[in-house]
Amino acid sequence: MAILETHDLSKRFGRMWAVKKVNLSVEPGEIFGFLGPNGAGKSTTINMLTTLLKPTEGQALIAGHDVVAEPEKVRQNIGLVFQDPSLDETLTARENLYFHALLYGIPAKSREQKITMFLQAMELEHRKNSLVKTFSGGMRRRLEIARGLLHDPRVLFLDEPTLGLDPQTRRLIWKYVIDLRNRLETTIFLTTHYLEEAEHCDRIAIIDRGEIIAMDTPANLKSRLGGDIISMDTADNAAAAAFIENTWGHAVTSQQTGLSFKVANGEQFIPVLVKSLNIPIKTISVRKPTLEDVFVSLTGRNIRDEVMDEKEGMRLRVRARRTR
Amino acid sequence: MLVRELKGIYVIWLRELIKFWREKIRILTSLVQPAVWLFIMGKGIGSSFAASLTVDYVQFMFPGVIGMTVLFTSIFSAVSIIWDRQFGFLKEVMVAPVSRTSIVIGKALSGSTTAMIQGTMILLFAPLVKVHVTLVILLQSMFVMFLISFTLSSAGILVAARMESFHSFQLLMNFIVMPMFFLSGAIFPISRLPLWMRSLAVINPLRYGVDALKGVIIQLNENSIMLDLSVIMVLALVLVSLAVYVFKKEG
Numbered sequence: 001m002a003i004l005e006t007h008d009l010s011k012r013f014g015r016m017w018a019v020k021k022v023n024l025s026v027e028p029g030e031i032f033g034f035l036g037p038n039g040a041g042k043s044t045t046i047n048m049l050t051t052l053l054k055p056t057e058g059q060a061l062i063a064g065h066d067v068v069a070e071p072e073k074v075r076q077n078i079g080l081v082f083q084d085p086s087l088d089e090t091l092t093a094r095e096n097l098y099f100h101a102l103l104y105g106i107p108a109k110s111r112e113q114k115i116t117m118f119l120q121a122m123e124l125e126h127r128k129n130s131l132v133k134t135f136s137g138g139m140r141r142r143l144e145i146a147r148g149l150l151h152d153p154r155v156l157f158l159d160e161p162t163l164g165l166d167p168q169t170r171r172l173i174w175k176y177v178i179d180l181r182n183r184l185e186t187t188i189f190l191t192t193h194y195l196e197e198a199e200h201c202d203r204i205a206i207i208d209r210g211e212i213i214a215m216d217t218p219a220n221l222k223s224r225l226g227g228d229i230i231s232m233d234t235a236d237n238a239a240a241a242a243f244i245e246n247t248w249g250h251a252v253t254s255q256q257t258g259l260s261f262k263v264a265n266g267e268q269f270i271p272v273l274v275k276s277l278n279i280p281i282k283t284i285s286v287r288k289p290t291l292e293d294v295f296v297s298l299t300g301r302n303i304r305d306e307v308m309d310e311k312e313g314m315r316l317r318v319r320a321r322r323t324r
Numbered sequence: 325m326l327v328r329e330l331k332g333i334y335v336i337w338l339r340e341l342i343k344f345w346r347e348k349i350r351i352l353t354s355l356v357q358p359a360v361w362l363f364i365m366g367k368g369i370g371s372s373f374a375a376s377l378t379v380d381y382v383q384f385m386f387p388g389v390i391g392m393t394v395l396f397t398s399i400f401s402a403v404s405i406i407w408d409r410q411f412g413f414l415k416e417v418m419v420a421p422v423s424r425t426s427i428v429i430g431k432a433l434s435g436s437t438t439a440m441i442q443g444t445m446i447l448l449f450a451p452l453v454k455v456h457v458t459l460v461i462l463l464q465s466m467f468v469m470f471l472i473s474f475t476l477s478s479a480g481i482l483v484a485a486r487m488e489s490f491h492s493f494q495l496l497m498n499f500i501v502m503p504m505f506f507l508s509g510a511i512f513p514i515s516r517l518p519l520w521m522r523s524l525a526v527i528n529p530l531r532y533g534v535d536a537l538k539g540v541i542i543q544l545n546e547n548s549i550m551l552d553l554s555v556i557m558v559l560a561l562v563l564v565s566l567a568v569y570v571f572k573k574e575g
Contacts, residue, residue, distance in 0.1 A: 050419055051419065052415075052418065052419060072421045072422075072423065073421075075419055075420060075421040076421040078419075080415075080416075080419050082412065082415055084412045084415075085411070085412050086411075086412035086413055086415045086416045087412070087413065087416075088339070088411070088413045088416075089411060090343055090346065091339070091342070091343075095342070099335055099338075099339055100416070100420075102331065102334075102335040102338075103332065103335050103417070103420040103421075103422055104420060104421060105328060105331060105421070147416075
């Protein structure tokens with residue numbers, strides 16, 4: 001039985017549907033990735049799933065509990081790591097966990113043991129009595145993940161868990177997340193902007209303009225695209241694109257950096273292309289499709305193309321300031 | 325279920341108290357402002373104008389300054405919600421399996437507790453202004469302080485629940501809190517004021533708190549203490565319910 005499911009979940013703000021008839025079904029123990037450009041409806045969906053926002057229509061069930069009818073039962077069964085920091089900086093790491101334990105009614109006899117266990121798992125044990133304001137961005141994230149898991153939730157929501165962190169810390173966070181999933185069998189529902197990280201997910205749903213446009217394993221999504229991607233830059237990209245389209249019928253995408261198009265077998269196609277194209281080629285490369293390509297082919301955009309709106313920019317700055 | 329909610333209230337309350345206790349310097353510096361009011365303003369006004377009062381002006385002002393401390397502490401404690409929102413911690417509380425009602429009550433109780441502690445510290449100045457405070461008076465005034473600050477904290481939460489920034493907080497201070505203080509009877513008696521000022525004072529919750537404190541500490545109340553306390557309690561109920569309502573609507 002699914003641990004998280006939605007039936008035509010929808011949310012309207014004014015006259016605009018932010019989320020339209022979303023149907024999801026996540027199995028226990030899965031790492032489920034929820035991807036989409038900014039403003040696609042990711043946060044709105046997460047807010048509905050976590051009882052922070054009431055759906056306009058449709059239904060969402062977590063561990064069998066309806067998010068509208070039984071919000072407190074749902075809250076007991078979920079852990080959350082928000083996009084923005086949500087720790088009390090004036091308290092110590094241990095105190096943050098202690099208050100969380102009290103809020104979630106963790107019995108006194110297992111409280112200390114659990115706090116210690118998760119602090120150790122996140123390698124924060126040695127700093128447990130330091131105020132959170134002295135923590136680095138990565139440490140705060142780890143503490144938030146520890147806190148999100150403290151009350152044994154069935155589903156852990158991670159909203160952009162690695163946003164604003166350096167690559168090394170991001171890898172570390174992923175190591176912890178995967179370790180913990182393997183150990184505790186917690187279902188993980190996450191959103192991310194980093195498509196290379198989405199490769200860690202068992203399954204992925206892509207949302208665009210409030211609607212789910214694809215849902216599958218990363219491998220299936222990529223193989224659905226078929227073949228290889230050839231990227232090239234020539235002396236006259238427009239002419240080259242026209243030539244390729246006319247001769248072989250491949251749809252060519254023009255970007256600032258050059259052209260790219262999809263062929264069944266890249267290694268065999270390159271010699272043929274080089275022989276027949278009369279325009280000087282500056283660079284050419286062949287690669288297997290990535291999730292980024294899947295995303296572009298489905299939405300016609302790069303995931304990070306969007307102009308950052310003011311609020312987003314401010315949020316990143318605030319976070320940068322605080323995670324120094 | 326009830327036990328669960330009580331625990332929730334306790335956690336919210338405990339967090340605020342730990343934070344309060346951690347800022348011992350702030351507790352001490354917060355005594356400076358009332359002292360200035362009492363010993364500089366009080367002495368100054370007392371020696372110039374207040375000859376018509378039956379008691380020494382500084383003594384007259386003493387309960388009022390306690391009321392002022394309770395007012396400011398309550399409001400500051402309530403607007404810590406804005407801090408919690410800005411630093412994200414509010415979200416952690418909002419997704420916890422604790423009802424909105426418990427969150428509001430926990431906040432209001434922590435505001436009342438800290439305000440009561442601060443007010444009681446002012447009460448310790450009593451010998452300096454030659455006011456005699458017995459144990460009974462001490463307990464009675466602590467009770468009044470607690471009630472009035474529960475009301476004021478609830479009012480503060482009601483306003484802060486909708487506030488995103490501290491700019492609006494400054495407005496609140498200037499347009500509501502300061503007039504509330506001046507029309508509370510803390511620095512001049514209400515009964516001799518022009519009608520329009522008296523009418524405003526009637527709807528001022530602090531007016532009843534200050535009056536009750538005056539009754540308890542220097543036996544100089546204008547209303548009956550029973551009336552004062554009843555009004556405060558009714559207001560407390562109304563305001564805390566409204567605050568819960570607004571919090572629930574927020575999501």
